[in-house]
Amino acid sequence: MATTLLDLLDGMAPAFQKAFLQAIADKKSDVQLAALINAITKGDTAAVGRLLALGPEYFMPLDTMLREAQLTGGGLVLEDVKRMARRAGVDAVARFNGRNYRAESFLRDQSSKLITRISDSTRTLTQTILHDGMVAGRGPRSVALDLVGRYDRQAGRRIGGVIGLTKGDVETSQRALEQLRSGDPKQLNAYLGRKQRNKTYDRMVHRALREGRPIPADTARKIVGRYQDKLLFKRGETIARTELLQSLHAAQNEGFQQLYDEGKLKPDQVTRALALRLRKSSIVAVACARKSTSSKGCNPVTEYTFATLDQWAAKSERVANAIVRQSAQDLFSQASRVAPGVVRGGSVLPGFVPRDSGFLAASAQFELNGAKKGDGENAYELGIVGMQAGDTAVLVWTAVYARRLHYDGWLWVDTAAADWQNIVRKVVLRARTQVK
Numbered sequence: 001m002a003t004t005l006l007d008l009l010d011g012m013a014p015a016f017q018k019a020f021l022q023a024i025a026d027k028k029s030d031v032q033l034a035a036l037i038n039a040i041t042k043g044d045t046a047a048v049g050r051l052l053a054l055g056p057e058y059f060m061p062l063d064t065m066l067r068e069a070q071l072t073g074g075g076l077v078l079e080d081v082k083r084m085a086r087r088a089g090v091d092a093v094a095r096f097n098g099r100n101y102r103a104e105s106f107l108r109d110q111s112s113k114l115i116t117r118i119s120d121s122t123r124t125l126t127q128t129i130l131h132d133g134m135v136a137g138r139g140p141r142s143v144a145l146d147l148v149g150r151y152d153r154q155a156g157r158r159i160g161g162v163i164g165l166t167k168g169d170v171e172t173s174q175r176a177l178e179q180l181r182s183g184d185p186k187q188l189n190a191y192l193g194r195k196q197r198n199k200t201y202d203r204m205v206h207r208a209l210r211e212g213r214p215i216p217a218d219t220a221r222k223i224v225g226r227y228q229d230k231l232l233f234k235r236g237e238t239i240a241r242t243e244l245l246q247s248l249h250a251a252q253n254e255g256f257q258q259l260y261d262e263g264k265l266k267p268d269q270v271t272r273a274l275a276l277r278l279r280k281s282s283i284v285a286v287a288c289a290r291k292s293t294s295s296k297g298c299n300p301v302t303e304y305t306f307a308t309l310d311q312w313a314a315k316s317e318r319v320a321n322a323i324v325r326q327s328a329q330d331l332f333s334q335a336s337r338v339a340p341g342v343v344r345g346g347s348v349l350p351g352f353v354p355r356d357s358g359f360l361a362a363s364a365q366f367e368l369n370g371a372k373k374g375d376g377e378n379a380y381e382l383g384i385v386g387m388q389a390g391d392t393a394v395l396v397w398t399a400v401y402a403r404r405l406h407y408d409g410w411l412w413v414d415t416a417a418a419d420w421q422n423i424v425r426k427v428v429l430r431a432r433t434q435v436k
Contacts, residue, residue: 008072009244016065016240017233023058024164024232025157031148040140045130052126052147052163054119056111063111066247070107071098073251078259096255106250114243118164125162125170150225160225169231177224180205183214196234198226238418245414249407319431324389327420327427332380332395334423335416336364351415353397354405363399368392 031051039047056063074096097103126147133143149161162170179191188209192202201223208215215223338361340346341354348354353361365372366379369392373383380395387393406413 008069008076008248009241012065012069012244013237013240016062016244017236019061019065020164020236020239021232023054023062024236027052027054027058027163028148028158028161033144033148036144036148037140040130040133040143045127048126048130048147049123052122054115054122054163056115059111059115062114062243063107066107066110066243067098069244069247070103070251070254071096073248074098074103074255074258077252077255096251097258100254100258102257103251103254106254107247110243110246110250114239121166122163125165125167128167128170129162146221149228150222152222152225159222160228162228164232165228165235169228169235173224173228173231176227177220180208180215180220180223181217183208183212185209185212194227196227196230198223198230201226242411242414246407249403253404253407320389321387323424323427323431324391325384325387326431327424328384328387328393329380330423330427331416331420332366332384332393334419335395335412336361336378336380337412338377348409350409350411352410353412354410360397360399360402360405363397363402365396365398367394367396 036048036051039045039051078096129143129146133146146160147162149158151157152159160173165173176191176194176197179187182188188205191197192205204215204219204223214220334351335353337352338355339349339352341356342348343356346354355361361377364375364377364379366374366383368383368387374380380393384393
């Protein structure tokens with residue numbers, strides 16, 4: 001049985017990812033290829049858009065899972081509150097109401113936003129591919145297959161296509177196609193360095209390298225289709241964790257709000273905070289609900305583990321300390337970026353702390369091994385100087401509305417935490433060039 005939000009997230013994410021991938025596969029299968037080719041031939045972009053549009057019916061299984069996450073997460077919060085009450089000698093009775101209008105409104109809004117994001121991305125990518133196909137003089141059928149993928153008899157489904165992918169994913173796959181078609185040994189080797197490639201086709205690429213020729217166009221597109229499937233798999237993993245995390249945190253907030261509504265808890269009895277905790281083996285995004293602003297007692301809600309530093313760095317304690325210190329500096333710097341808030345006329349910008357009054361950014365506190373080392377915006381800068389490998393560093397935002405804004409879409413903590421492995425990798429590479 002899950003005992004923390006992290007346990008819930010880890011348990012539910014794989015099924016959510018699978019449902020997302022199935023929804024995309026169903027949509028690709030449902031598209032009438034002949035009608036799509038006809039619309040492309042006529043230059044009817046509106047008809048192309050309608051044929052590729054993702055309706056809410058494809059995401060019904062995801063809606064069910066988001067509701068389950070909300071109910072389970074809300075129940076977990078109330079169980080925590082009841083345990084605390086029992087320790088205080090009070091017998092508290094509370095159950096999470098998933099039919100509350102706020103809870104249902106959040107789920108409707110979350111589902112709508114997810115569909116809108118994917119649909120808008122598909123629409124933009126469709127226009128780009130239609131334009132590129134016209135410029136290159138490619139036939140309507142070839143362009144249509146780029147949009148919905150090519151049917152693979154062995155897999156029994158369409159492979160590749162742009163539905164569900166991001167602009168960055170499509171640009172990455174386009175560069176992979178150019179590398180395969182180049183015939184240039186340097187470009188072909190660059191393709192072989194792509195982590196998300198399907199290694200089944202590596203033998204073909206090695207043969208092309210030996211013979212000094214490009215991969216044939218049809219084969220290259222088949223290889224890139226498999227590559228796009230890998231990118232879609234990764235995209236599904238990201239969406240699963242992001243959407244479930246939002247639902248779980250919404251349940252946390254709703255659980256407390258329902259206790260306030262019923263008079264079983266007062267807002268001034270709970271201090272909420274949002275924290276980013278760096279410890280020896282992992283980076284943890286933490287949401288806290290407690291009676292003080294200390295990071296003690298924070299429960300991790302999502303954790304991004306990473307491999308230990310490579311053998312080169314581990315050989316020297318001095319080098320390892322320097323890498324940990326710089327990685328922490330870069331992590332907290334990324335999490336502390338600010339952008340104009342909605343009140344100031346800005347729009348929600350994931351990965352940034354919204355600045356309206358300035359109080360949210362100023363509510364930051366930095367702790368090293370449990371000792372408070374700094375307050376205010378960029379509170380970590382002085383305290384992090386003495387950090388060493390194995391230390392625990394925490395950057396916490398104590399504003400009462402920090403969690404609400406974060407999970408309204410700003411996501412500055414989760415965005416930075418998700419980039420931790422990449423941050424460490426870059427710091428190690430820089431250190432390698434500086435230390436001989």
